[in-house]
Amino acid sequence: MKLENTIFKKLSCIFAITSALFLGSCETLTQISKSLDLGTPTDSEINSGLKQALEYGTSYASDRLSKEDGYLGNLAIKIVFPEEAKKVENTLRSVGLGSLCDQVITSVNRAAEDAAIEAKPIFVAAIKDMSITDVKNILLGADNAATQYFENKTTSSLEGKFKPIIESSLTKVGATKYWSDVITRYNKIPLMTPIEADLSKYVTQKAIDGLFYEIAKEELKIRENAAARSTLLLQKVFGYADSQGS
Template identity: 40%
Template sequence: MKRFAKLMLIGAMTLPAMAQAQEWGRLLDRGQEVLEQRRGSAATEAPATAAPPPAGVSDRQLSLGLKEALAVGTERAVATLAQPNGFLGDSRVKIEPPGMLGSAVGTLRRVGFQSQVDAFELSMNRAAEQAIGQATPVVLNAIESMTLEDVQRIYQGGDTAATEYFKGQTFTELQQLLRPHIERSMQQTGTTAAWQALTDAATASLPMLAGYTPDLADHVTESALDGLFLLLAEEERKIRRDPLARSTELLQQVFGL
């Protein structure tokens, strides 16, 4: 729309008076084309709604196929995050410093505390990478516990319907399960020590950090789970949309070739 307005303004300022009427008409036509193109683009990008299961697929096959798809997606997402730099190397899931410290990271880097910030971020993300594998059994158990009604509703849902279902079903349980593992990993990676070194060094420059004591284990745990469900949603979307992601015969039967 801004482009359309700019075109009209340029036309008004630069064209001879006798030609302006024709040019206004062309500009209006062009503006309409731009709007229609944007509407068409928005429609193309809208999430796809799943079609009914292919002909001949039984309820049992549908249930097994969807559960297999979700198990495959879970294992892929966890494997991605559990590798070195699985969190740290991906800006979508990288665990940033908590609360007001997160808001001050740019300032701290500029005033000479880059190494302390980097050490703290590294320790948090390494802790998450070490612990995230503990989430797999919980999600797989939730997958196996799905009823046929759950399966049918999820299959017919949006591109991330299953991920949203599992996040609602398992997030609290995963928090409780993962936190002790995160705490142990944080001890191994030196998160608390890195936090102390950063705040001790930076308090003089940012007095607001004095006495700021967030629950680092909660922050890392919740951030790790947010990253897990983000990647699980991505894997689910791939299986629904991309034939190449359907890596078994059963997935191909249920979701199509």
């Protein structure tokens, strides 16, 4: 009888969630998960559920940013002139060289897009290395706990992987030449203080910053939006986390 009740509860849960998704019910998945007893997840379920969510979130962010305009078309992370070169950009635009500045901006964003896909195996390795303590701390931690974990564990590896790709891409798309032209022309303007900037280092850092920005968005989505919890395991694990935070 106990086994039959357990099976019935699981089937009821699956049916309710499916109905909400496919039959247009106004009851949200959050309300459903609260109305059904999914139970307290085991350590194994917490481990599997969180890692499943993190692998999906990091892969999705990496894939999205690696597409054309992944950086260039996203105003939140679009790479523009470094702060120390803003005066360069403004001066050149004021003397009719705006198109050259635009070429620099387009090309550095294309370089970041070329590198973004390389983040996936680095994140997968970091996820596999997580202990159950790491997993629980992330699950029950702040809304950006996973993002902070990845920043601490993967930034060095990402820099090592991204920089040569970005350097190659900057050359391929002409950014190095455009940047050199920009700096050369600026430095020839009378009374201007000559400027130098490490373009590949700057683009690498901004590419990584943009990647973590997108990962943070994915993390927040699955923590706050029950509809983003696409499996019963995720519903159970993050429903438990919700209950611990209330």
